[in-house]
Amino acid sequence: MKADPQAQRRLLDLQAIDTSLAQLAHKRKTLPEHAELDRMARELSALEDERVRVQVGVDDLDRDIARMEKDVEQVRVRAAKDQSRLDVGTGPARELQALQHELETLARRQGELEDAELELMEQRESAQGVLDEVAQRLTALREQRDEVQRRRDETLSEIGREEEFRRSGRAPLAGDLPSDLIQLYERIREQTGLGAALLRGGRCGGCRLDLSGSERARLRAAPADEVVRCEECGRIMVRTEESGL
Template identity: 70%
Template sequence: MKAAPEAQRRLLDLQSVDTTLAQLAHKRKSLPELAEIDAVAREISALEDERVRAQVVVDDLDRDIARLEKDIDQVRQRKEKDKKRLDAGGSLREQEGLQHELTTLNRRQSELEDSELELMEQRETAEATLAEVQGRLTAAAERRADAERRRDEQWAEIAKELEFKTQARAPLAADLPEDLVALYEKIRTDTGLGAALFHAGRCGGCRIELYGADLHRVKAAAKDEVVRCEECRRIMVRTAESGL
């Protein structure tokens, strides 16, 4: 392929823009905030599981306490009923039976109230555990929000640079021969780098130094010849810096 030396030189300008665009795209995908957000998301997921377990403990205790309160209320109602019957009088045998039942009910009420007190103490501990987990969840959510804000700020800056470079690229590519750009684009798509400066006997693409016949081939090529590296197949652009 033939192309004017100046067109080949401008190919380096196009490659410079494309390299910057690729770097910006890579930067957008590899911001440290992205890893931070993923890590915090995993932390939040684990904390949410922990919060659910803590909430289940509190709910179970609330249910058990409610059941005990119902039992205590039933005992109180039964005691009140027995006291009224006792106050109403009756046979000695009936009075003794009521006294015995009241003694049993008092003991039962005391046992139930002790159990309720123990459960309420457990609930206080469980509630504190739940509050502590919720506090960590809130803190993690705030860290995630902060990381997302910083990510979005950097994405906005990168988007501006991408737009600027993309706009600068269009006239560069349009000003070059179509066949040269087509070759360049094919190589760039395959290797990530379409053209590189040939400098001090070395390909700027693969960094391999040329010797003997390979170096002679490059030196002997016409100035408008598009020379490609035998190793990486990239276009080797010769300029005054090439030292040929």
């Protein structure tokens, strides 16, 4: 393939832009915020599961306390009725004695229920403390996640602006180059990531290998408008005064 030496040199400018775009794409993909957000998402999921578990425990205790309060109230109502009948003092002595015995039994039962209720309330207070602590951790982690997302979005916006700037310079540059040269360049770049490289001091700028003696002789003999490629990596080698041929 033939191409004006100046057009070949401009491939280096095009490659510089494409290298910058590749670096920006890599930066976009490998932002540390991506990994940090993934980690935070896992932590938030685990914390939310813990919050649900603790909340279920608090709800269970609330139901147990409500049921216990109902039992205590039933005992109190029953005791109040018995006390009223006993206060009237009418009826057989045996019946009054039975009422007195039942009141004593109800008093013991009420005491047991109130003790059990108090224990449940203490458990509930402890569980609520755990729930509040988990909720605080969730809030703090969500705030941290929001800050990381803000940083990520800001960096992505900067990358996007830089990519737009690079592409705006690439289009006219590529449009001015011969179509067959661009096609060859693009094909090589798609395969290797680098379409063209400077030949400097007898070394290919693509694979960084020194040219053999026979290769140097071949390139010295090649016309200036001949598009030459590296025998090792296949990239277009752009010859200049720095090539050392």
